[in-house]
Amino acid sequence: MAHAYTPGLKVTPRTIIRKERRLPLKGNILVKKGEKVDSSTVVARTELPGNVESINVVNKLSITPAEINEVMLKKEGEAVEKGEMIAQSMGFFGFFKTPVYSTCSGTIESVSSVTGQVILRHKPIPVELRAYIDGVVEEVLPEEGVILGNESAFIQGIFGIGGETEGELVVATKEIKEVLDETKITAEMKDKIIIAGGFVTTSALNKAIKVGAKGIIAGCVDADDLKNFLGYDIGVAITGHEEKGITLVLTEGFGKISMAKKTWELLIANEGKKASINGATQIRAGVMRPEIIITINIPDNMNEVNEQEYSKSSGMDVGSNIRIIRDPNFGEIVKVKSLPVELTVVESETKVRVVEVELKDGKTMLVPRANVETIEE
């Protein structure tokens, strides 16, 4: 464990991206291997079984469940339309028959002679799977999906809300530390992804939705502001399903922490380019962080791209830059001065493995290794 460190989030100007796009159920693949696609291209399609509704026919007709098959006009598997008669009581000498009508269009799923329930299934729900990134179809997973590839600038966020979206990048703040408030959101930002280095306010988020922006990439947000914006508090970091009409990607976290300089510079260098972003975050088994993908090149064949060129992952060595991810000095980029092997007692009396770092002002301090992350290339 001598080399223990927390891998940092990726911030890289050029890397190979491979995106697996998989249907929730088996279906049809609409593209071929080697085909170049746009983020909006539908690459696969399937149908999810429709929702179901139940009608207790025996209760409606005041009969016993064992008699249900005598009154049913439709059999299991048969198609029905909304309002169509599906059952009718025998009546009295052929008169006074009571009908039961279908409450939806679909099929009869089951008829139970134990409970007297008839379950109706709605028509299937079509599901279309979009490419999400501009790329080339590297592999087709028969009936299941595709793997798309490209070369992109790639940034992992720390936390986000909202799902996949795409748009042109536009920078809204001049300085890295500048607060993104509603005055900086303009009508021209419709369909764009807004970049801000510092802190984003609730009013800016609401204004961005109003002007029709697709997303916001910012350094941080205040926990209370996010709660007000969502209307509820996030207890567990499993996000991506929010339907606020905008995707938010934070690169640093909560509070007032500016975006890391490298991330900021990479984003502003790509202003005007199209980006695919996803706020979905899951910080548990199967960690998923929000992402920003800015396509740079779509090769004809992914095999042509030299992968070695990109697989640089810097560990934590003396002289390397790392980031402190907890107080004190939260957010600071510091230089590794030494990596003591022995366990050290820190102020809280916790005995931990530490790293000795050099702060901006030249002073040194010991930080638990669990509280720093490497800066990934």
Add this chain to the structure above:
Amino acid sequence: MGRNIEKDKITRIVATDCGSTTTKAILIEKIDGQYRLSTRGEAPTTVEAPVEDVTRGVINAVTELEELRKLKILEKDNFIKDKKENEGIDLYISTSSAGGGLQMMVAGVVKSMTAESAARAALGAGAIVMDTIANNDGRRTFERIERIRNLRPDMILLSGGIDGGTVKHVVELAEIIGAADPRPRLGSSYKLPVIYAGNKDAVGEIEAILKDKTALDVTDNLRPVMERENLMPARLKIQAQFLEHVMAQAPGYKKLMDMTDVDIMPTPGAVGKIMETIADIHDIEVVGVDIGGATTDVFSVFKSEEAENEKGTIFNRTVSANLGMSYSISNVVSEAGLENVLRWIPFDMNEGELRNKVKNKMIRPTTIPQLLEELMFEQAVAREALRLSFDQHKSLAVGLKGVQKQRTVSDVFSQEDQVSTLVNLMNLDMIIGSGGVLSHAPRRNQSAMMMIDAFLPEGITQLTVDSIFMMPQLGVLSEVHPEAATQVFENDCLIYMGTCVAPVGNTKKGKPCMNIEVKYSDGKTETADVAFGDMKVFPLGVGEKAEIKVNPEKGFDIGKGPGASLTKEVMGGVVGIIVDCRGRRPFVIPEKESERIACLKKWYTEMNLYPGFEN
């Protein structure tokens, strides 16, 4: 279960626990006739990409054991079973909670009866219960169907109806499950396991509805008559299905199953097993807690007239799925309320900043408190997480509902609820704490105080913590070699912190509460009058015993009734005898800021919790 194992010949055992993030390995060896923990190692769990093979993490953790113990255990990534002096082992066992553990949905006809019994069976087997569907849960059919579809559990346990009773309602539940056509969480190539443990007369109908759509497995009714639960067959089926279907889908598990000498157990199931074993061996009532990053499990073994087993005990386990110290820390603060967390902090903290800190811990869950102030805050959150989890446990660990009881006139005047919790704190003998925040607190005094503040033990209660969280491994070991498991548990796993002495009652702060006389084994005696609102610690080391005589004031009960004295032999520990006269039923922290801070400072100083915090 397992291969032929000759217990007497076993002298070296490797046990692993594959957690969501870390795989922990321990080496147990028989030294001078005693099984002891020899060394331990750990490595990141490798269920996910890029490795996607759980055995890699196991091999890495075991390699650490080899290096530390200088013993060859593996040969070409396989355990050497042909044991010699300096290589090989006799037994390899494992537990697992990787990939989020076992997530289940349960269904029963009546929410407070069969559905509740089903939930207890699932929890007892080591599952997280994602939702409970019942015919009277107030939801409409389509809502239940949508819920089943959206949750995608690993398994469903369906129960309902007593044997010979009506079949209609449980069949209705089966129809709902069938209509939902549920898909398992992991992988789409296999059918979702559904265990049926309801009215035996409905088996035919249940099979007709679910056999083709799901991997249906029928077992004995978990509530064959209203007055009796029969949870064990369902628990065993759940664990068998967990291995056969759920684990088999996780990367590398088939290989791991071949490596182990006995079946892999879900981690919480194994922890429950060791708790039951300990309660059984010592004939004591136990509450155990495992507070993790995402969830908190509470276990209890209490004596009850309703118990069916020979010992007359009832085991209960609950899991609070979103109460934990890292991934779920934000949820703890949100459920408990920041004000309840801050009531444990003896100085001002900026609330806005704290909310941001909590969220930052949630998104960077592996960070640790470097500053004392941050440690104090995290331990305050832990108190609330433990309190909330214990409240949930108390509400689920109850007697059977729906049972007709003969009531006498005196019952009419009794204040007791019709169905009261089985958790009786006054009878409780031992609390066992485990999980990072308790096992790795910089000072054991802090762990003891967190447990006292959260559980509010009454009377005389022993406090212990799991030193390095090896209870899961010992749980599965207790299935095959109880002797080895118990010896390691008592010698190496449990750290005795001491005994809490807490009279039940209330009066005004500063008024007399009790007198205590401590007779040490060397003949020395100490006495003290402890006022209401105060705490007092008497040193009594690990392994030492002392006789205490407690004389409570009128209105205070130490276990013998209000005002009655009690003499008892108590065990020492790293903290000692902790006298807690802060009141019970209720325990109240002063609301006035200055009074609250003064009280906290006094208690924390007496307990020697956070030296230096005053500055």
